[in-house]
Amino acid sequence: MNSVQIIPLGGVGEIGKNCTVIRQDDDIVVIDCGLSFPNEEMLGVDIVIPDFTYLVENKSKIRGVFLTHAHEDHVGALPYFLQQIKCPIYASEFTHAIIRQKLDERVDLREVQLLTFKPGDIIPAGSMSVEPVRVTHSIPETCSMAIRTKHGIILMTADFKFDFTPVDSRLTNMARFGELGKEGVVALLSDSTNVERPGWSPSEMKVSEGLRKVFTAAGGRVLLTTFASNIHRMQQVYDVAAECGRKVAVVGRRMEQNLEICTRLGYLKIPKGVRINLDEMRQYQPKDLAILTTGSQGEPMSALVQMSKDEYSRLRVIPGDTLIYSARPIPGNEAAIWRTVNRLFRQGANVIYDSPTPIHVSGHAYQEELKMMINLTRPYYIAPVHGEPRHQHLYLEIARNMGYPDHRLFTMQDGVPLEIQETAASMGEQVHCGRVLVDSAGTPGVSDDVLRDRNNVARDGLVVVTIAVDPERGEIVGDPILQARAFHAAEGILDQARDVLWDALKNLDSNDIRDVDRLRHEVADIVKKFIQKKAQLRPIILPTILEV
């Protein structure tokens, strides 16, 4: 086999659970290991991770997992990966620090080989090598990955934007992308999340202006909610607060943790005297205070959501508070977020969630930036990743408009290798691939059967029918018992169903009753049909035959 294979195990045709395999002969490089969030049909599911079967089967070939940045959709499945596979994990210093605390909650860190890289390092990986290239994004130290293969460089942009005034002044290494293009990029796998947006994304620095306006105008406290990983946003809050004479306190476990790590490692530079803790707040007037809080996605256990319900003992909303919603709703969270915002308004707070001067900007490239990445790197083949089919479609339209012919453009799918040969490329045979659902206790493997049952019970409830039989004599012993849970129907329907069942059971002879399996089916059938006819509902019927 002379081809180099690019196999997405997640993150293509969807947003989330990014995990891409690059395979050259007996060497495998894995880029990212992320999670995604369940949709509304995945009841009782906490997170979704890639199915790692392909990697488990090829364990010995893996030369390393390379993490582009510390967002959950790129690193969140790592604990589950490490429970199945041991191999070196490469990350930047910042990513390293963030994932360490998360891994620590689930795996034995002494068993994990965590290695640190700097942008520009060329890390050998079997017969390939991996070079991280610095880009700007909404979290520090994000890197594209240039994987050198025998057929040229495969360039995974990872999440990126071209921000010419990033908060940490660390610019995208545009010149290096140009050099890689000259050297020969055989395939570009580009972020496509924001392909619907024309023009250029505003700089993260723009947010300072928006914050300044609100901080100056607000007569009371200013609260700001954003992703706990958005260190640059936090930096701007501290800077603007210092400028406006406000002290800043932080609430929310994950945000407090990140604050500690980032201050210690120097990623966050807090102006002198600005940082206070919650208890010190009472020493200041509302107009001299700002508060950073988690809860931007309406998470039920977050500080902000609990505050909005007046259930957070450490901090209460007071009339005159201003909340800046400085984030983007992750699709699916909209309803929970608006409920939170509405509750805050009811409590007398003012919530700013949209503003002519931005209070949030995206970390992903807009159309012109996506084109610029193509322009710089001049790839031979192009395949958009980090997007749903609609994003892939629009991205390819842009590439076509830049002159790319169809045979150089690919719409990838999870699990289907893009095989790059010496003079051609094509889609290969599907490998084992899928999604693994992790429940609220962190146990992976919630099955389709369980989901189906949950959806059925959630819709129409469940009825348990219990009968005792004496199998020797072939007789029903005592009355059948019918119990329902999560079941909504007219009163008396269970009593009626029991009567109907009782009548039917009386007609059975002792041989029918001795056949317990058949009896179980019969009982379920009678009750099911009765309820369906009577109440137009289809609860799950769970028959129990007790042999005494």
Added chain:
Amino acid sequence: MNSVQIIPLGGVGEIGKNCTVIRQDDDIVVIDCGLSFPNEEMLGVDIVIPDFTYLVENKSKIRGVFLTHAHEDHVGALPYFLQQIKCPIYASEFTHAIIRQKLDERVDLREVQLLTFKPGDIIPAGSMSVEPVRVTHSIPETCSMAIRTKHGIILMTADFKFDFTPVDSRLTNMARFGELGKEGVVALLSDSTNVERPGWSPSEMKVSEGLRKVFTAAGGRVLLTTFASNIHRMQQVYDVAAECGRKVAVVGRRMEQNLEICTRLGYLKIPKGVRINLDEMRQYQPKDLAILTTGSQGEPMSALVQMSKDEYSRLRVIPGDTLIYSARPIPGNEAAIWRTVNRLFRQGANVIYDSPTPIHVSGHAYQEELKMMINLTRPYYIAPVHGEPRHQHLYLEIARNMGYPDHRLFTMQDGVPLEIQETAASMGEQVHCGRVLVDSAGTPGVSDDVLRDRNNVARDGLVVVTIAVDPERGEIVGDPILQARAFHAAEGILDQARDVLWDALKNLDSNDIRDVDRLRHEVADIVKKFIQKKAQLRPIILPTILEV
């Protein structure tokens, strides 16, 4: 009591289930009777309707229900209302025609007193009167309602916009609003849904331009999905199709029904030769066809969603199809809509859901239009309705900027009367008010207990524990049986739980066992604790003790 009361039973602090009571002494007028859609926590709930207890208790005082327009959030609860209350129902001819077919599915129409009004009629309602005033909106014959009371006119705008080029050429009666203002509007209850949008809403007619561009550019069939009630949108599709030489077929039950009614009554004027049925499609080239379809909200049983899954036998998507998504997602439906759109892209269709020339416009007034309504009607008191707290808040800010002092502005809540006295107004005592959840079989009254059970089972499943006892001898008979549904945990956990339970049961003496209620609690407790400790899950435990 000298006050006139305005009592929202729904539709305030929320979007949906609009229903407002105006009460003057012993006369009650009801404006609208709508439903809303369940949020993601209301499992197994199909629709949400207002609790009509207050109206049932005051049945004899109701002079009529006046319907502003035929949208579900204004008329959808009518069948449930009519099951409890008999009174005249007033509607425009169009609204009448649309609700008739829906009522017919649930109530005996011969028992319903359905009356028709025209804008400008002054309908006596006890000591009050009601005058419908024509406005423009995304459905024909929408009316504001001017209720004349002893303290002046209460003006409910209903859903409206100022469209100067409506598709049916029927303009908002601006002059009449001016006259009412001169006569004396004591309170304006204004639509506030779009208060976040600056400027003026584009005219519905603008959509023709957008459609024309797509119809002309598309090389294959054009499909368009919109709300089945958006007759003006359908009209534009027929008109543009005629212009571009395309034939139009319709799929989806509700859309086909509305097409019939509206063609018969003259609300829809289909150019000659444009209308075909699905079977006739095969006689034409794809480029000569357009298709109107339901499914704009990603409804699982709709034509479009089934097509996107290749499960609709009457019509299949073919590569080269263009779908125009000509609607707005109702909050909560976003995920289902995007899944549908993505599936269509995967099938080779092009989906246009956003465009520089609009392919959809809102039927609700933007900021400048909301101000214009205030300007025309010069109300003394103002209270925004048809909005969540965030919309109410922003609307009142606009009114403040127009010079209104705080004592003339009200943030209403469902169930709390706004009491208008001769020279003042204030909030009164809460009346009985709430939401009633209707299940998938159309039965109202899903309880909080049932919802809690559904959410618990949906998260962690359910375990049924069955034990037979001989109460006379105080003995357990046979083995306990443990069964689980919707339950996800490591294999063998039920067997282990049974063993633990068995051991515990052996320690009980015969008196413990005779106390069946206590035994039931004990059994549930043992199993619950074991599973929680072992699997960190909290399934519902349903113990059954069978006495034999």
